Amino acid sequence: MSQSSSPGPRGPQQIPVVVLAGFLGSGKTTLLNHLLHRSGGTRIGAVVNDFGAIEIDAMAVAGALGDSTVSLGNGCLCCAVDAGELDVYLERLADPATGIDVIVIEASGLAEPQELVRMVLASENPRVVYGGLVEVVDAAEFLDTRQRHPGIDRHLAIADLVVVNKVDRAEDGERVLGLVRSLGEGAAVVAATYGRIDPEFLFDCRPSEERVGQLSFDDLHRHDDVHGNDGADPHGGDGATGGDAHEDHLGHLHTAYDSVAFVSDLPMNPRRLLDFLDGRSDGLYRIKGYVDFGPHDTRNRYAVHAVGRFLRFYPEPWAPGDGPRLTQLVLIGTGIDAAALTKELQACEDDAPQADEHSMWGVLRYVPDREEPEAGGPETSDDPF
Numbered sequence: 001m002s003q004s005s006s007p008g009p010r011g012p013q014q015i016p017v018v019v020l021a022g023f024l025g026s027g028k029t030t031l032l033n034h035l036l037h038r039s040g041g042t043r044i045g046a047v048v049n050d051f052g053a054i055e056i057d058a059m060a061v062a063g064a065l066g067d068s069t070v071s072l073g074n075g076c077l078c079c080a081v082d083a084g085e086l087d088v089y090l091e092r093l094a095d096p097a098t099g100i101d102v103i104v105i106e107a108s109g110l111a112e113p114q115e116l117v118r119m120v121l122a123s124e125n126p127r128v129v130y131g132g133l134v135e136v137v138d139a140a141e142f143l144d145t146r147q148r149h150p151g152i153d154r155h156l157a158i159a160d161l162v163v164v165n166k167v168d169r170a171e172d173g174e175r176v177l178g179l180v181r182s183l184g185e186g187a188a189v190v191a192a193t194y195g196r197i198d199p200e201f202l203f204d205c206r207p208s209e210e211r212v213g214q215l216s217f218d219d220l221h222r223h224d225d226v227h228g229n230d231g232a233d234p235h236g237g238d239g240a241t242g243g244d245a246h247e248d249h250l251g252h253l254h255t256a257y258d259s260v261a262f263v264s265d266l267p268m269n270p271r272r273l274l275d276f277l278d279g280r281s282d283g284l285y286r287i288k289g290y291v292d293f294g295p296h297d298t299r300n301r302y303a304v305h306a307v308g309r310f311l312r313f314y315p316e317p318w319a320p321g322d323g324p325r326l327t328q329l330v331l332i333g334t335g336i337d338a339a340a341l342t343k344e345l346q347a348c349e350d351d352a353p354q355a356d357e358h359s360m361w362g363v364l365r366y367v368p369d370r371e372e373p374e375a376g377g378p379e380t381s382d383d384p385f
């Protein structure tokens with residue numbers, strides 16, 4: 001491999017840029033929040049990329065980061081943003097005045113990691129250096145996801161560190177770990193729940209001088225055949241956010257997915273929303289956002305996460321600075337009908353002034369025990385890291 005394909009050793013003033021990738025809902029935001037809470041004196045800057053039109057992930061990390069986070073919404077970073085645009089953000093975060101020690105790019109769950117690596121390597125900013133690729137795997141969903149998208153193997157093959165997350169939910173965590181190890185081609189593999197890994201893993205996951213993850217020089221300079229073919233119909237979906245199958249990113253995961261953004265200033269009826277969620281199709285793989293149940297719970301908004309058949313609500317008190325009380329949801333899936341979904345969600349709106357008794361029971365069934373941290377929330381104090 002040509003030496004010119006690899007970043008040189010980190011200079012004294014250089015800030016590593018770590019790419020944090022992984023399929024939809026695997027736990028990237030949860031891991032990023034863990035790092036933010038547990039990184040001690042290390043100051044982390046984050047670039048958060050949302051697939052949907054509402055920047056839910058950025059909302060989930062912004063509280064912890066303030067001005068150290070920049071958000072690149074509405075489309076996969078791998079295609080929607082060019083290297084020059086990313087450079088502007090890296091420049092801002094790498095400014096010595098920010099005091100940032102490491103930058104983490106949280107990719108959307110449908111981004112192609114090799115494209116992101118390429119973009120970081122293309123950065124002309126002498127203050128940043130590529131810091132490695134971390135892939136988060138959802139141990140509970142991995143076997144199914146891999147069946148639908150065999151191209152995912154390729155993502156693991158170029159990773160420097162693979163975090164096999166959600167081992168608490170996996171039926172056979174050991175099998176998934178073994179499989180990931182065999183696909184990781186030398187990457188460090190670490191099991192985790194709620195992304196709780198030792199931050200040292202990440203900040204030390206810089207590749208050696210000889211390699212950029214498992215990417216070869218040719219991989220990095222060839223656009224055509226590095227994407228792998230996952231068998232998904234690149235023209236699937238109705239052409240919303242993810243449907244623009246451009247020649248350059250034909251075969252990218254996101255070309256088979258569409259997203260729908262739903263915003264409402266009317267409260268949602270909890271029973272109707274639950275019926276909607278319980279009846280969601282398998283193609284509707286990921287839902288995330290915040291729900292206002294109005295009179296059914298005037299004190300809290302509810303962060304909602306659906307990943308495959310997994311569903312959770314996380315109540316969080318409304319804060320005075322939250323602005324108008326809105327429901328904001330992003331729905332991501334294959335073969336979804338945006339207009340029909342919007343209509344179904346509109347049918348969940350409810351401006352009745354009073355809550356009926358027990359209306360929240362269905363929702364509360366999906367509120368986790370206290371020890372489960374919310375994707376954007378604080379962690380329990382007995383975390384090992």
Ligand SMILES: Nc1nc2c(ncn2[C@@H]2O[C@H](COP(=O)(O)OP(=O)(O)OP(=O)(O)O)[C@@H](O)[C@H]2O)c(=O)[nH]1
Pocket residue numbers: 022023024025026027028029030031057108109110165166167168169192193194195286288305307312373374375
């Ligand atoms: N049971 C369990 N749930 C987890 C774990 N890690 C994350 N979750 C939950 O999984 C859901 C999705 O987590 P996120 O961190 O938002 O996932 P993500 O990869 O950022 O999602 P996208 O950005 O949409 O791709 C949330 O409800 C998390 O609380 C885990 O180890 N175990």
